Amino acid sequence: MPVPRRPANPERWFRTRPDSSELERPRLLARSLIDAAELDEDIGYYERLLGRPADLRMPIPDFGGLELAAVGGLLLIASVRAFTPVQRQTAYSLIVPSLEAQLDLLENIGTVVLEPPEPILPGARARVRYPDGTLAELVEHRPWDGERPRPAAPGAARTDLPVTGVRLLARRAVDDADFLDTVRLYETLLQTPAIAHPRLSGPFPARTAIVGNLLLVGLPSPAPHGAPRPRTALIVPASREHAPEAVTVLAGGLTAEVWSEHPAGAPRAPRPAQGRTGAEAGAGHG
Known part of the structure; x- marks a missing residue:
């Protein structure tokens, strides 16, 4: 199946940094696998808990019916169907500057590639097993045609978030x-x-x-x-x-x-x- 050139729901799609090649180093995110119906509520909960707004939200219905959102150091992964065993076993998601460069680095330290690189709407992805046995999903972000950095979906209600220090x-x-x-x-x-x-x-x-x-x-x-x-x-x-x-x-x-x-x-x-x-x-x- 060819990768779509634009998201199916652009009104809900936003990334403060659509191009991860600008990152100095990988950004590691903890993962929370949830039902798609819980996503809006969970985004609000973690924004209040951590005192910071979500900095990306990506509906990807063509990739297993997923929708993702990141708040601080957490990636919320919402799905309309049951998660696979390998999705549940994966400990981290990493947004990397370059998937190719990251895999080259990992090859030299004994990392095993479980799922080879493939193009997806956000950019490209792969799944690996680190030398300590931990599973991680690596994703490089690249903008889709016409995408610009923006902090939130148009018309989204914003409220002042507390300073929590959490x-x-x-x-x-x-x-x-x-x-x-x-x-x-x-x-x-x-x-x-x-x-x-x-x-x-x-x-x-x-x-x-x-x-x-x-x-x-x-x-x-x-x-x-x-x-x-x-x-x-x-x-x-x-x-x-x-x-x-x-x-x-x-x-x-x-x-x-x-x-x-x-x-x-x-x-x-x-x-x-x-x-x-x-x-x-x-x-x-x-």
Whole structure:
């Protein structure tokens, strides 16, 4: 089937950045798979939760009846039919500057291409398995004929969004012994250094690093009994009045592990002593 040159529903289609070749590095997004009837409600929920508007919405009825929207670090994937097992197993979606260049990079570090590149209305896509076994969908965005950057659909009702200081990230947990190797892997995959973030506290003592839109968690071995393994993390400002739940369920049934972010100099719960080497300079202890 040939790829359409324009969307079937251009009144609902908008992208603040239709051409991802302008990106400096891949943009990783956590994924939430939902029924198409929930999309409008879920977009509003995550805009209010994260205090920022959706920056893309793409109805793609010719590609499995899908409609996608991105809010912050989350990609909402809505469908009129059941999702396939591989769609459910895919942990991340990445918007990449160049699909060809990204695949060339990944080939050198042991990534397996599960679904080869194919053209789609937003640009082109492929599905891969990273060396750690994680599945990811890679998409390069290119404008369709006549498309211009715009922040929202024409006539869409806009309201002032609260400043929440909340971030939603993809989450990857590994045994603590594998933590540094995993940090280095994702620094390569996402082409950005890990951010030292020693002021995170969570439901159990763990090392943490943020690479792009991904929170990496080093679980002690053996892992705490009943330790949650959700695919997303909610980073919230620390509050002395309300201690966050360890895990929360968000709109669309998305499960997120909750981490508190303390201001610089603020006291934190004590953590077990950890040795630190020069190679750990980019990875904070949470």
